[in-house]
Amino acid sequence: MIWQDVVTAMLPEHILLAGMLLLLGHEIVSGRERGGFLIAVATVAAAAVAACWLSATGYTNSPFPGHYSTDAAAAASKIVLLALALPVLLASRDDFEESRYYVLVLSSLYGACLLVSSDSFATIFLGIELMSLPVYVLVLIAFLRPESTEAALKYLVMGGTATATLLMGVSLLYGWSGSLAVQAFADALGSQDTLAVAGVVLVVAALFLKAAVVPFHAWAPDAYEGASVPVTAYMATIIKAGVLLAALRIFGTVQVLRPMTDMLAVLPLVSMVWGNIAAIRQTSFRRMIAYSSIAHAGYLFYAFLGAGPGRHQAILFYVIAYGLMNLLAFMVLPRGTDDPAHDRLDAFKGLFQRRPFAAVMIAIAMLSLAGLPPLPGFIAKFLIFRNVLAAGYTLYAVFGLVASYLGIYFYLRVIQYMFMSAEQPAAASGRPRRYALVASLLCLAPAVLMAVFPGWLLDRL
Amino acid sequence: MADPTVLNLVLWLPVAGMLAIALTPRGQDSLVRAVSLGVMLLQLALTAWLYAGFDATQPGLQFVTNVPWIREWGIAYSIGLDGFNILLVTLTAFLGPLVVAGAFTAIQKDVKLFYAMVFFIQFAMLGTFVAQDLFLFYVFWEAMLIPMFLIIGIWGGERRIYATLKFVLYTAFGSILMLAAVIYLVYSLYTTTGITSFAFTDLYQNQLPLDTQSWLLAAFGLSFAIKVPMVPLHTWLPDAHVEAPTAGSVILAGVLLKMGTYGFMKLGFPLFPDATRAFTPALMTLAVISIVYGACLALVQTDIKKIIAYSSISHLGYVMLGLVSLDLLGIQGAIMQMVSHGIVAGGLFMMVGMIYERCHTRDIAAYGGLARLLPVYSVFFMILTLAAIGLPTTSGFTGEFMALMGAFNAAWPQFEAGYALPLVLAAIAVSGVILGALYMLWLAQRLLFGGTRAPHQPFTDLDLREKLILVAIVAAIFWLGLFPAGPLSKTELAAREYQQLVLGTHVFGSAP
Numbered sequence: 001m002i003w004q005d006v007v008t009a010m011l012p013e014h015i016l017l018a019g020m021l022l023l024l025g026h027e028i029v030s031g032r033e034r035g036g037f038l039i040a041v042a043t044v045a046a047a048a049v050a051a052c053w054l055s056a057t058g059y060t061n062s063p064f065p066g067h068y069s070t071d072a073a074a075a076a077s078k079i080v081l082l083a084l085a086l087p088v089l090l091a092s093r094d095d096f097e098e099s100r101y102y103v104l105v106l107s108s109l110y111g112a113c114l115l116v117s118s119d120s121f122a123t124i125f126l127g128i129e130l131m132s133l134p135v136y137v138l139v140l141i142a143f144l145r146p147e148s149t150e151a152a153l154k155y156l157v158m159g160g161t162a163t164a165t166l167l168m169g170v171s172l173l174y175g176w177s178g179s180l181a182v183q184a185f186a187d188a189l190g191s192q193d194t195l196a197v198a199g200v201v202l203v204v205a206a207l208f209l210k211a212a213v214v215p216f217h218a219w220a221p222d223a224y225e226g227a228s229v230p231v232t233a234y235m236a237t238i239i240k241a242g243v244l245l246a247a248l249r250i251f252g253t254v255q256v257l258r259p260m261t262d263m264l265a266v267l268p269l270v271s272m273v274w275g276n277i278a279a280i281r282q283t284s285f286r287r288m289i290a291y292s293s294i295a296h297a298g299y300l301f302y303a304f305l306g307a308g309p310g311r312h313q314a315i316l317f318y319v320i321a322y323g324l325m326n327l328l329a330f331m332v333l334p335r336g337t338d339d340p341a342h343d344r345l346d347a348f349k350g351l352f353q354r355r356p357f358a359a360v361m362i363a364i365a366m367l368s369l370a371g372l373p374p375l376p377g378f379i380a381k382f383l384i385f386r387n388v389l390a391a392g393y394t395l396y397a398v399f400g401l402v403a404s405y406l407g408i409y410f411y412l413r414v415i416q417y418m419f420m421s422a423e424q425p426a427a428a429s430g431r432p433r434r435y436a437l438v439a440s441l442l443c444l445a446p447a448v449l450m451a452v453f454p455g456w457l458l459d460r461l
Numbered sequence: 462m463a464d465p466t467v468l469n470l471v472l473w474l475p476v477a478g479m480l481a482i483a484l485t486p487r488g489q490d491s492l493v494r495a496v497s498l499g500v501m502l503l504q505l506a507l508t509a510w511l512y513a514g515f516d517a518t519q520p521g522l523q524f525v526t527n528v529p530w531i532r533e534w535g536i537a538y539s540i541g542l543d544g545f546n547i548l549l550v551t552l553t554a555f556l557g558p559l560v561v562a563g564a565f566t567a568i569q570k571d572v573k574l575f576y577a578m579v580f581f582i583q584f585a586m587l588g589t590f591v592a593q594d595l596f597l598f599y600v601f602w603e604a605m606l607i608p609m610f611l612i613i614g615i616w617g618g619e620r621r622i623y624a625t626l627k628f629v630l631y632t633a634f635g636s637i638l639m640l641a642a643v644i645y646l647v648y649s650l651y652t653t654t655g656i657t658s659f660a661f662t663d664l665y666q667n668q669l670p671l672d673t674q675s676w677l678l679a680a681f682g683l684s685f686a687i688k689v690p691m692v693p694l695h696t697w698l699p700d701a702h703v704e705a706p707t708a709g710s711v712i713l714a715g716v717l718l719k720m721g722t723y724g725f726m727k728l729g730f731p732l733f734p735d736a737t738r739a740f741t742p743a744l745m746t747l748a749v750i751s752i753v754y755g756a757c758l759a760l761v762q763t764d765i766k767k768i769i770a771y772s773s774i775s776h777l778g779y780v781m782l783g784l785v786s787l788d789l790l791g792i793q794g795a796i797m798q799m800v801s802h803g804i805v806a807g808g809l810f811m812m813v814g815m816i817y818e819r820c821h822t823r824d825i826a827a828y829g830g831l832a833r834l835l836p837v838y839s840v841f842f843m844i845l846t847l848a849a850i851g852l853p854t855t856s857g858f859t860g861e862f863m864a865l866m867g868a869f870n871a872a873w874p875q876f877e878a879g880y881a882l883p884l885v886l887a888a889i890a891v892s893g894v895i896l897g898a899l900y901m902l903w904l905a906q907r908l909l910f911g912g913t914r915a916p917h918q919p920f921t922d923l924d925l926r927e928k929l930i931l932v933a934i935v936a937a938i939f940w941l942g943l944f945p946a947g948p949l950s951k952t953e954l955a956a957r958e959y960q961q962l963v964l965g966t967h968v969f970g971s972a973p
Contacts, residue, residue: 352571367607372633373600382640386534389644398641405637412610412629419574420614420622455531 006063009070010117011054012047012078016110019043020103027099036099040106041089047109048082051075066181067120073312076461077116077245080316084237084323085109087442090435091331092230101141104134105234112242118249120180121170128166128210131242132159135235139227151226158219162209169202186254200260203250210243211297212290214271221282224290225343232286233330236293237323244300248315253308255391264304265396271298272400276407284343285333288410289326292369295407296322299384302400306387313461314383320457321368321376321450328443329365332358332436348414350423358432359418361440368447370411371404376450383458467507467514468524468540471554472591474504475584479577490572494565497576501558501583508554515547520954522593530597535647535657539594544955545727546590548796548948549719552803553586555937556715559930563811564708567818568616575616579708582608586716590723595643595659598728603636605717609709616706624697624704631697635684642680646732649673665731665962674736681729688721691781692751695774702770703823707814710766714773715807719799722780726795730784731962737785738963742882744785745868749886749893752778756896760903765816765823768904769809772849775893776802776861782890783864787963791867792956793949798860800948801941805848805857808934812842815927819920825907829914835922839909841931846905848938850898856941865890 007014022043023036053059055075062069085105092101111130118124136159140152170180176195177184185203188196205216212220224232256264275295282288300322303314334355352359368377381404389397433439450457478500482493515523522541530538542550560579568575585608588601606629613625650667651657658664669677687694698718702710730737737744755774762768776798783795815838816831817823832839848855851862868890872883923931941948 352574372607373603378600378603382644385641386644386648389641390648394645397644398638401637401641405634408633409626409630412626415610416614416622416626419611420625455529455533455536458531458533 002063005061008059009054009061009063010068011050012082013110013113015043015047015050016106016113019047020106020110023099023103023106033099034097036102037089037093037097040102041086043106044082044085044089044109047113048079048086051078051082051113055079062119067123068114068117069119070117073248074117076316077248078113080320080323081112081116081238081241081245082109084241084320084327085234087327087331087439088230088234088238090439090442091233091433093435094433095228095230096141101138104138104141108132108134108138108234109238112238115242115246116249118246119182121173121182121184122180124182124246124250125163125166125170128243128246129163131239132163132210135231135239138231138234139223141228141231147222148226151222154219155223158209158216162206162216165202165209166206169199169204169206172196172199172202175199182250182252185250186252189251189254189256189260201263204263207243207247207250208267208297208301211240211247211301212294213267213297213301214274214294215267217271217275217294217297220294221287221290224286224293225284229286229330229333232289233327236289236326236330240293240297240300241319241323244297244315244319247301247304248312251304251308251311253311255308256304261305261393264301265393268298268301269396269399269403271295271301272403273406276403276410279407279410280413282410283345285345285348285414286343288345288414289329292407292410293326295403296369299381299400299404302388302396303384305393305396306384306391310383310387310390313458314380314387316461317383317450317454317458318380321380321447324443324447324450325365325368325375325377328440328447329362329369331433331439331443332361334358334432345414345417348417349421351418353423355432358436361444362418363415364444364447366411366414370408372408374451376447376454379450379454465524465526465541467511468542468591469526471504471507471511471550472540472584472587474500474507475580475587479580479584482573482577482580485573487573490569493572493576494561497561497579498558500580501554501561504583505554505558508551511542512547512551515542515951517544517950517953520958525593527593530594534596534659536596536659537594538597539660540588540591540597541593542591544952545723545796545959547951548800549590549716549723549803550587552719552800553583553590553716555933556711556803556807557583559807559811559933560708560711560715562926562930563711563814564706565926567707567814571615575612575708578608578611579712582612582712586712586720589720593661595647595661595664595728597659599636599640599643602720602724603633605720606632606636609713609717612709612712613701613705617704617709618706619704620700621704624700627697628701631687631694632684635687638680639684642677646677661727667732669733671735671739674733675739678729678733678736678740681724681732685721685724685729686747688724689718689751689777689781690721690774691747691778692754692774695751695755698774699767699770702773702810703764703766707810707817710810710814711807714769714810715803718773718777719803722777722784722795722799725781726784726792726959731959734963734965741785741787745782745883745886748778748781748785749890750778751775751781752890752893753896756893756900759900760896763825765813765825765904765908766810768825768900769806769813772897772900773802773806775897776806776849778893779861779864779890782887783867786864786867786871787960788867788870789953789956789960790863790870792959793952794860794863794865794867796952796956797856797941797945797949798864801848801856801860801938804934804937804941805845805855808845808931808938809849811930811934812838812845815923820916822916825904827914827916828908829911830909831915832909833913834915834918834920837922837928841923841935842909843905844935844938846901848942849901851894854939854942856938856945859942859945861894865894 060071115127136156173184209216272295275291279291368375371377371381525541527539530536585604592598610629759771780795783791848857851857868887872887876884
């Protein structure tokens with residue numbers, strides 16, 4: 001182990017760590033609890049630049065062989081995660097001024113970065129816990145309504161269950177193969193051995209739990225609703241992306257065979273159908289987004305049906321399109337939506353009259369999440385279903401597309417409320433967030449580029 | 462001489478118009494209207510230039526632009542004009558300024574957004590017509606939903622939300638299955654030939670077994686048949702038309718409905734020729750049912766807009782009849798009928814809008830004897846009525862007559878060979894002409910003649926803006942009715958190509 005390798009290969013993580021220490025130091029030295037915002041933004045931006053640099057130079061190294069390695073895929077994943085975190089931080093300015101909030105976000109990001117560089121289940125475990133633990137606190141920290149406690153507790157219990165399931169699966173795999181390397185999972189996928197199959201099923205179940213795939217989804221709506229807006233945005237995008245990118249790491253490029261494909265197809269398919277149908281009944285915006293994210297987790301896991309090489313491209317593209325558009329919708333939400341009354345979809349009525357910019361941005365986000373062209377969500381959906389079809393699962397692809405059709409209605413309903421309904425006299429609008437414009441442009445500009453030049457991005461994934 | 466740049470300019474001009482409108486300050490409604498009209502007129506002028514420069518003696522595409530878009534998947538930004546779309550592009554550009562001018566007084570709410578959406582849909586419609594790449598086509602095809610959803614939903618009538626959701630959910634369902642078929646089609650091309658391409662010309666060469674062709678045609682066909690709309694998938698149309706604002710109805714009847722028939726002509730039938738020939742009797746039956754059933758429904762309506770909406774179903778039945786006849790005359794007639802219906806139905810919706818703005822009702826029973834109250838209006842309405850019936854010298858006659866002739870041309874040899882169904886169907890289709898005369902003349906009679914009755918009196922006759930709009934429409938009707946040779950000659954080579962593609966066998970393994 002050469003320490004220079006450790007410094008270079010883990011540069012994004014080191015920057016995040018330095019940022020955390022700086023935040024803590026700043027708080028101790030200045031004696032003020034506030035003012036961490038700029039340090040956090042600068043840290044994440046610097047970490048993202050570092051990841052870009054690793055990616056651009058094609059840096060490949062393994063400072064901790066068998067546990068941690070930096071390669072093109074890991075660097076690309078880190079760029080995505082860190083870049084998506086920037087708008088979240090910008091939007092946090094109004095809700096959180098305490099340094100401890102930013103320390104928690106940075107440490108969660110550290111975990112996510114660790115996760116996508118993992119080569120062994122030991123590091124995966126470390127990463128997934130480091131990513132999740134701060135979020136339990138983040139859900140609780142706003143404490144704007146009693147439900148926050150309940151949501152945090154639910155999330156904690158379900159997260160703990162997921163961890164236990166993961167550990168059980170990993171130990172079975174270790175017993176079967178005698179190795180903690182992620183490769184053991186890929187080997188076990190092709191095996192008929194009961195021990196191996198049980199291990200695979202448990203690991204996949206843990207991933208489903210973390211990503212909120214039906215029937216392991218029940219925590220998501222409560223957690224999303226209980227948290228404050230930036231935290232919900234963080235959970236819906238970065239945590240979900242982190243889990244999926246970790247799954248990508250675990251599955252490798254192995255072609256999944258029957259009967260595992262059925263588990264990987266049926267549960268996500270049920271997830272799409274149920275997520276989209278349940279979202280129709282929701283009256284709260286964030287609960288609706290939670291069910292929408294359950295459906296999107298289904299699309300994302302569908303990608304694992306496809307051939308190995310296309311998977312990485314499809315999932316990364318989808319995660320970017322989905323993340324950007326979700327964030328765009330959250331960024332322009334008026335402040336004060338933490339109040340249960342404000343979170344109601346009714347509060348969106350006539351939004352176009354009050355705040356045209358926010359209404360147009362939310363409309364773009366909804367149309368993209370619904371997967372309508374010419375928005376990036378469509379290309380992402382196209383990519384996933386193309387891979388599924390090319391792998392020979394015609395029926396699964398058709399069912400999946402029909403399931404995605406079910407989702408169009410509730411996204412359009414948001415647009416209907418904003419543009420077509422008369423203004424509610426009760427729906428006094430909160431003030432817009434301070435950095436909403438910057439944050440939304442930060443989400444919109446890449447999304448437009450993705451829609452106009454998708455080929456450019458695809459060549460680089 | 463026009464070159465490909467002009468076509469690109471025509472296509473992207475609406476986007477420029479949209480941005481220009483977005484940048485105008487709030488509250489400057491008249492400026493927005495002026496900018497919109499200016500951009501639309503410029504687009505019309507450029508399209509006229511393209512039309513004049515289109516060489517009718519040259520087969521295949523003209524003004525081609527072909528740039529790789531997503532290289533890895535063989536997707537290209539590929540656009541061009543051929544005999545199929547030249548008239549439809551011209552129609553779209555012709556209706557653009559009329560729609561904009563027609564909405565000057567009717568739309569007072571969210572003016573900026575309205576014209577931005579009109580430009581958006583103009584862009585999507587033109588793109589659908591000129592696209593020569595299946596992915597590009599699909600993107601434009603689906604993109605049409607968004608502006609139409611808003612146009613009906615924001616500026617529509619009382620039940621607008623119901624109507625617009627019905628419209629979107631109907632069309633989106635067809636499209637989602639089409640998407641599956643598109644992906645499957647392109648992937649099957651890859652497995653049989655090793656080429657990854659979305660280009661129409663490559664996909665025409667694809668050879669598939671009959672059962673696969675049938676499934677794919679069903680998926681494409683469902684999407685197109687909903688848009689046409691063919692009975693029994695037509696139930697969204699009356700609601701959408703009745704609730705839409707005038708501009709929305711004109712766009713819907715004028716151009717959007719042609720997307721379905723254009724899709725069949727450009728994609729559905731030529732891509733799956735064997736399945737098409739196997740399903741011809743079924744398709745022909747559906748077309749004739751649409752003609753007769755649409756006309757019968759039009760007869761019993763009491764809402765003026767509904768009559769014209771149901772008449773659209775009937776008129777587009779002729780288009781389908783001409784297309785499945787696979788006779789040269791029938792195919793050219795189908796194209797002609799599309800253009801003619803676009804102008805006539807667009808004009809009729811415009812006129813209904815004008816009377817609605819004055820009296821705020823579309824109930825026929827509220828009107829009577831308008832010929833005395835509004836003489837100028839009545840003259841124009843009568844001309845459009847006669848064009849809708851298909852009186853000789855109007856465009857309606859050219860299209861309908863040719864489509865029917867084509868059907869008979871194709872049916873006669875089959876009848877002599879002992880197969881009577883096509884001839885019977887063609888004969889039934891003729892009754893649609895009579896029914897058409899019945900409902901349109903009856904409408905004109907109740908509206909224009911008899912005892913003088915109108916909800917609000919007195920009101921003024923047409924103003925200059927409205928007269929100019931209608932003069933343009935009437936001029937186009939007579940031009941197509943009296944001198945159809947020019948436009949028809951532009952479609953001839955494309956019609957022959959279509960005929961060859963559909964009649965040529967594509968079944969995997971059989972001799973070409």
